[in-house]
Amino acid sequence: MRVAYVVGTTTGGTGRHVHMLAAGLARRGHRVVVAGPREVEEQFGFREAGARFVEVPVSDRPHPVNDPRAVLSVRRAIRGADVVHAHGLRAGALAALARPRRSPGDPGRPGTGERPLLVVTLHNALTAGGFVGAVYGVLERIVARRADRVLVVSPDLGERMGALGARDVRPAVVPAPPLRQARRTPGEVRADLGAGDRPLVLTVARLAQQKGLETLLDAAAGPWESPAPLFAIAGEGPLRGELARRIAAERLPVVLLGHRDDVPDLLAAATVAVWASRWEGLPLSVSETLKAGTPVIATAVGGVPGLVGDAGILVPYGDPAALRAAVRKLVADPGEAERWGAAAARRGAELPGEDEAVRSALAAYARS
Template sequence: MRVAYVVGTTTGGTGRHVRMLAGGLVRRGHRVVVAGPREVEEQFGFGEAGARFAEVPVSDRPHPVNDARAVLAVRRTIRGADVVHAHGLRAGALAALAMPRRSGAPLLVVTLHNALTAGGFVGAVYGLLERIVARRADRVLVVSPDLGERMGALGARDVRPAVVPAPPLRAPRRTPAEVRAELGAGDRPLVLTVARLAQQKGLETLLDAAAGPWSGTPPLFAIAGEGPLRGELERRIGAGRLPVVLLGNRDDVPDLLAAATAAVWASRWEGLPLSVSETLKAGTPVIATAVGGVPGLVGDAGILVPYGDPAALRSAVQKLIYDPAEAARWAEAAARRGAELPGEDDAVRAALDAYTRS
């Protein structure tokens, strides 16, 4: 089988997911090409996974001239493919526009990894892209039920859940005591968030919760990640003297998870966040907002709270950090759930099933 993947600008889970699928298909004897921006190949190394890479300048924002060039480049790249699998709304719409209108055209599969959150003109443009994907894709894979309902309402013919596993979690290289000493946590509870510093992640609610009041020693909140909100967050943390440290991008997340009392997400929306999957596999207690695909991912192995409610988030954190027995119970639940999550082979098999015409 000849499979063409189309990706846009990505710095995280989408790129890792495509690399995993490409490598899995190559190992099974399929021919794979990945089309996307040069910087995505440089970050994720699709060529190292055995796929051929074709540079396509997919911009991160709609642009008529650039998008027309991208459509032509995608059309050249997918020539001869049996299946075209685009990841993300932008890449999905470009792939849909690039598809030949003839019998025997490749099967078009689109995986939607994120929800539409922008408003105004950009939101209207993305709404148009959603309709293009819904009406032209043969199959749409979604990371959350709300995305599936939206695509179905827009006319998608075949909507299925996406299987997006977290990569295997390596063992920690440092002891929790060493990590806590580095962060300045001392004997305080350590609450970890792994997230991009962006609007979607609801970090303003996290800071509201961190401000207290606390019924015991205030925990130290550590946020691992980078993004456009760093400056704004730093100003608020400093002005309020909040017990929060910004760690930047880290390559030692397993060490941080092992040292953390709990891991917290205050997100406005999430699909199948790899950071939550990694936390479950690490057996670290999970507290997250009940949005998108999070409830289905976590199941009953974590504490779910409403989005935008700092008091509920703070109450859930206090429930864990001041009661060791409660924390141990949630840690065991997380580890059990982590062991049940799908692996890379499951994801590749699900993709191959989606590539079958029916």
């Protein structure tokens, strides 16, 4: 089978997921091509996974001039494919517009090279409003009405796509990669962060609007009993300057760690890991935390409740008091934290792995 993946600008979970699928299919003898911006090949190395890479300028924002060119580039890249699997709303809409029309008398069978099956995985929900939100609403309708199958990372995304006319909506299987062992002891990590004997509250997230970090800072402001926990945020993004200014102005017990390649070390040292997100699908960082056996506190949004199950504490989005109370519960009682850590480890062991994800994708590629 010939499978073409279309991916847009990504620096995280989407790129890793496509790399995993491409490698899994290549090992099974399928012919794989990945079409996307040059920087995603430089970061994720799809060629090393056994795929052919074709550079396509898929930007992260709609553009009236560049998008028609991108459609033509995608059309060339997917020529001859039996299945086109696009990841993300932008890539999905471009792939839908690029897919050739079925010629008269062509039933669209695999191998005809005329009408490939179009599968789109949606990894994120729309959280922006105004003009950008309106444009992305149009892209949603294109994907819903033109894709043969839509894979979603949360029930609310599935309901939305179904309401927009999607014919076949299925849950996506997006596992985290195997978690490597920590290379440093928790004591070494805590000393490096200047945590001392204070509880360490870790957040792994892009510094962006979706992640609800303003609520996290509200919760971190306290009040706390001594010693107050240290909140550490690992990640980069457009809100870094704004967050840093607020942390300094209010003297919050928060440190911005920037991009880190030692997340397993941070998880092993953390008392608890926290997400205050507006919305999440199947966040790989939460999956990694469960596998590490670190207690989880997260907002009950998107796909998080289904991912965490009863192995973590879920709080409403936008409620800093509830978030603070959940953190206080665990940092004040080591036994309670240990129980939630054990529950997280059990849940982490139950999560699907790479083989399940590849099998799920192949099932979505089958023509019924």
